[in-house]
Amino acid sequence: MNRRQFAARSIAAAAGAALYHRQSYAEPLFADRTPGSVPESLIQQARFPEGFLWGTATASYQVEGAWNADGKGESIWDRFTHTPGKVRGGVTGDVACDQYHLYPQDIALAKRLNQKSYRFSISWPRIQPVGTGAPNMKGLDHYGRLVDALLEAGIRPWCTMYHWDLPQALEDRGGWPNRDLASYFADYAGILAKHLGDRITVWAPFNMPWAIAFMGYAAGAFPPCRTSFSDFLKAAHTQPLPRQPWAAPMRWPPHTQRPTRTMIAQPPLVTMP
Secondary structure, eight states: OOHHHHHHHHHHHHHHHHHOOOSOTTSOTTTTSOTTOOOHHHHHHOOOOTTOOOEEEOOHHHHOOOTTGGGOOOBHHHHHHTSTTSSGGGOOSSSTTOHHHHHHHHHHHHHHTTOOEEEEEOOHHHHSTTSSSSOOHHHHHHHHHHHHHHHHTTOEEEEEEESSOOBHHHHTTTOTTSTHHHHHHHHHHHHHHHHHTTTOOEEEEEBOHHIIIIIHHTSOOSTTOOOOHHHHHHHHHHTTTTHHHHHHHHHSOTTOOOOOEEOOBOOOOOOOO
């Protein structure tokens, strides 16, 4: 089996699972077949739903670079990677893919690949360098240009408000276990709604909230690298609190009558026996 066949059968397996019906969900799909084998007839029948959009997704710290450009503040990932011994080889995201400067080329490439949706995240410390207070207009202008370029290319902008890069100044105040972060995040979300809500109609407040709470405050694997079960529970409790304050401005952006959609960005996990 070559790579093209492998990709086609993998996609068909996922689509086929949705199309294949049995009376009992307790019975495994294709129980009488070799694991990973999909009937050719089912592959031919598989179709993606009407309106399905192919797209890509990134996180601000992963791709933007420009870690201290145009007034951006320090994030917990900046602090983590700049601490000697934390990352093998001393690798940082200071430059990364340099999307901050190269986004026009990135979007042109996405258009050539026929992508119709792009989920990107906004760096909170690029908007509010210390996590509170007046917005950094240079940061907002950057994301405004990014969104405009996506729309011009026929690509739907899908914004994640928070993909793990908390302003370090807010971590110094206690991080997500501090309930005050609920109101700080609500203020931040309101800024995004005011300045970008006329063009963005799909929002994700958090990417993988369980990872923010558990990996950052219990397991200690991600910044801020705490290992406190109590802090983990407090962080998990704080994250849903700002939902009501920011839901209203997100649902009805100030410059448009189009209702928006909000959702949690949570990647699917496939478990095989």
